[in-house]
Amino acid sequence: MPFVFVRCSNLVKKARSATQGDTSMEWLKPFMTERKYRKGDIVCKKDDPADEMFLTVTGNFRVTEIGVELPPGRLMGELGFLSPDNRGRRRSNAPRTGTS
Numbered sequence: 001m002p003f004v005f006v007r008c009s010n011l012v013k014k015a016r017s018a019t020q021g022d023t024s025m026e027w028l029k030p031f032m033t034e035r036k037y038r039k040g041d042i043v044c045k046k047d048d049p050a051d052e053m054f055l056t057v058t059g060n061f062r063v064t065e066i067g068v069e070l071p072p073g074r075l076m077g078e079l080g081f082l083s084p085d086n087r088g089r090r091r092s093n094a095p096r097t098g099t100s
Contacts, residue, residue: 050079
């Protein structure tokens with residue numbers, strides 16, 4: 001059992017260390033394209049191909065199927081884009097809900 005404890009302890013230390021790093025999305029900017037959405041515009045539609053993910057800069061977006069409001073500075077659509085389990089499809093609708 002001590003071996004398992006040591007391995008878990010090291011894993012926890014590595015996880016803590018990883019979360020202390022720079023979480024800025026600045027390094028992604030060269031790969032991004034700016035888009036503008038108005039209130040009510042649908043950014044992602046359920047079952048559409050998930051061939052991109054989004055970083056919200058301004059405005060709020062609602063993930064309708066789970067009732068979550070995403071404020072500026074959040075990634076959106078990454079599960080469909082990165083997950084091999086969903087067969088490359090969107091899992092939810094995401095309309096823009098506000099102007100902030």
